[in-house]
Amino acid sequence: MSTFDTRSNSRPSSKDGPKKNIWSSMLDNVANGKRLPEKNLLILGGTPESQREFLETFSADTSEPGLSNDKRKGRIPPIANQFALGYTYQDVLDADQEDTLARVSAYLLSEPSPSFAPLLKPLLTPQSVPETLVVLLLDWSDPWTWVRRLREWIRLLRQVLISLDDPTKIAMEETMVEWRDRKRAMDSSSAGAQGLTSSGGPVTIPLGSGEWDEPLGIPMCVVCQGADKIEKLEKEHGWHEEEFDFILQFMRTILLKHGASLIYTTPFLANSLQSLLHSSLGIHSLLKRQSLKHNVIDRDKILVPSNWDSWGKIRIIREGFDMEGVSTAWSIEIQDPPEPLNYNEPAEDAPQDGIEAEDGSSAVAIFEQTIKDPKRDYSIAPPGRQQSDNKVEVETSDMQSFLAKQLEVLDKQKQEDDKDREAHQMPQMEMSPLDNNGRVNEYIGPVEYNKDGIQVDVDASLQGIKEREAKRGKEALVSSGDEKAHNQALADFFAGLVRKPQSRGSPST
Numbered sequence: 055m056s057t058f059d060t061r062s063n064s065r066p067s068s069k070d071g072p073k074k075n076i077w078s079s080m081l082d083n084v085a086n087g088k089r090l091p092e093k094n095l096l097i098l099g100g101t102p103e104s105q106r107e108f109l110e111t112f113s114a115d116t117s118e119p120g121l122s123n124d125k126r127k128g129r130i131p132p133i134a135n136q137f138a139l140g141y142t143y144q145d146v147l148d149a150d151q152e153d154t155l156a157r158v159s160a161y162l163l164s165e166p167s168p169s170f171a172p173l174l175k176p177l178l179t180p181q182s183v184p185e186t187l188v189v190l191l192l193d194w195s196d197p198w199t200w201v202r203r204l205r206e207w208i209r210l211l212r213q214v215l216i217s218l219d220d221p222t223k224i225a226m227e228e229t230m231v232e233w234r235d236r237k238r239a240m241d242s243s244s245a246g247a248q249g250l251t252s253s254g255g256p257v258t259i260p261l262g263s264g265e266w267d268e269p270l271g272i273p274m275c276v277v278c279q280g281a282d283k284i285e286k287l288e289k290e291h292g293w294h295e296e297e298f299d300f301i302l303q304f305m306r307t308i309l310l311k312h313g314a315s316l317i318y319t320t321p322f323l324a325n326s327l328q329s330l331l332h333s334s335l336g337i338h339s340l341l342k343r344q345s346l347k348h349n350v351i352d353r354d355k356i357l358v359p360s361n362w363d364s365w366g367k368i369r370i371i372r373e374g375f376d377m378e379g380v381s382t383a384w385s386i387e388i389q390d391p392p393e394p395l396n397y398n399e400p401a402e403d404a405p406q407d408g409i410e411a412e413d414g415s416s417a418v419a420i421f422e423q424t425i426k427d428p429k430r431d432y433s434i435a436p437p438g439r440q441q442s443d444n445k446v447e448v449e450t451s452d453m454q455s456f457l458a459k460q461l462e463v464l465d466k467q468k469q470e471d472d473k474d475r476e477a478h479q480m481p482q483m484e485m486s487p488l489d490n491n492g493r494v495n496e497y498i499g500p501v502e503y504n505k506d507g508i509q510v511d512v513d514a515s516l517q518g519i520k521e522r523e524a525k526r527g528k529e530a531l532v533s534s535g536d537e538k539a540h541n542q543a544l545a546d547f548f549a550g551l552v553r554k555p556q557s558r559g560s561p562s563t
Contacts, residue, residue, distance in 0.1 A: 090145075091156040093185050093335045096177065096272075098163050098207050100191030102135045104279055105162050108191060109133060111319060111327055113144050135162040139173040146332070149342040156337050166206040168392050174214045178272070180225040184232075187334045188274040194283040194318075197301055201421040204276070204308070205384075209392040215271050226271030233273055233313055234266050236361050262364045264381045267311040268388065273334055273360065274314040276305070277327065281318040281354035291428040298353055299372045300424055306358060306368050307377050308384045308417065318356040326357050334360070376420075383417040 097105060133142040140162035146155045161177055163170055178186070190207055192200050215226065287293040309316055315334065319325045329344045338344075349357040350367070365377055451459075 090154055091185075091337075092182075093146075093156050093158045093337065094177065094182055094187070095158055095160040095331070095335075096163075096174070096186060096188045097160055098166070098188065098190050099203060100164060100193065100279070102140075102164070104191055104193060105135050105140070105164070106133055107279065107321055108189075108277065108319075109142065109144070109160060111321070111325070112331060114328065133162075135164070138170065139163055146337055149339050153340065155339065156335070158335070166203070166210045166392055167394070168210065168213070171210060171214050171217075174211075175217060178214070178218055178222055180221045183222060183225040183272060184229050185335070186272055187331065188270070188272050189331070190274065190276045192276065192278045194278060194280040194287070196427070197278075197287075198422060198425045198427045200278075200301070201304065201308070202418050205388060205418060206392050208270070208312075208388045209390060211270055211272075212388065213391060223271070229273070230266075230269045230271055230313075233360065234261070234269070262366075264307065264310050264365050264377065266313050267381070268385055270312055274309075274312055275330065275334060275360075276309060276314055276316050278305075278316070278318045278356075279321070281320045281356075282323075284354055287428075296372070297425060300375070302350075302353075302356065303368050303371050303375045303377070304380060304421055306363055307365075307375075307380050309358075310363050310365075310368075311381060311384060313360055315360040316356065316358040318354055320354060325355065330357065330359065380417055380420060383415055383420065387416055387418070 097108065100108065131142050131144065134140050135142070142160050142162075144158045144160065146158060147153065148155055161174075163174070188211065190204065192203065215223075218226075284298065287297075305316055315330060317325070317327055317330055319327050326346065326349075329346050332338070332344065333346050346359055347357070348359055348362050349355050350371075368377060369375070
């Protein structure tokens, strides 16, 4: 029997199996140890520039405040967010900037168009849903559009989430239950220490009015960028604390229904955005414990964490705010499918001439009736800028349109000038460049040159040369006449000598 046959017939020893299983488990443990936790950010809204600003703030290294902008940008991976669904990623480092806590994949979408819904659906799976946070970007450059934008994004998300498969929906329900049971943003340790009944079971805190009425299935955070523009709205457009309080109460009321958090941010200033997002994604430092404190006092540094807010806290901001009506209206209108956003023309549900459309049932109409675009609202002019027409600002046309109109005006004026010139044009004789020297000199001025440090007038020099030449010509003419007369006299004298008869005899001595 050959050696091959012997080996083929031999039975494996009992030690081969355990060795193989041990190595597999060891390799799996090493691979799992090196595998980074995967987190997902679904960033909706904003412009490509504001999205980049958000990512720079999110990845800012707070441990090195003196780090140059070039080095900061060098640490940020490239961002592709110019078309449709954008993407980038970031590694979250620990406080020592050596250990990597997680890798965050960021998906970016600027417009709530229903045609983009198929792009979002593959991002939501039973595995990714528990590790995903929706971030909705708004900006203080146009706060009057916030509620309308938020409504369209919520409608789009609901349309996507409803179309998911059953395993993903089950994962969404479990995620929402976990978020809802965090007991007002308390961590697990404090909940375990304080949230126990006498029988040892966990304390179940009942939900208040308007809390978690419309859970989306994914945690959400609303980021209002550019809070430094609040001062501009106050100084240039005459806004008061009433407007800012109304915006805050309205936003907190509708976000409370989704269990979402709210934060105002200012570029280049320290804020709690990074701590809020890390806490929402479950990223915790191993070296430094970061505390997340709410802030509802500073109007440019608002921070409302998830599960912290309530109607009682919202009501004390300013009396007279109808939370019940806003909450009910919001629940009704987010059921509709998403619509294209158009801010150039008044919306159908927007208030017209001070009258609420649809008997006030639209939350967007309620919001836009109070928070109006200063460029379209002529009812309130800023202090010190009252005008006879009560207009706050003058609407300007597009630059290219303005230039095109001006070009037409200039062409028309040019044609009229050409007609006038042809009508009054008189025949003129051609004039030599040497004629009318005085008129030419009025335009060109005297011509001078420097010789041995002396400034010499060329015109004066030429005139002097002309005068000297003329004088010499006259003198030459006179001298030539005298010389001719003298020569004629000599010629006559010698001619006379020739013609004079001579005596034949010599004179006597």
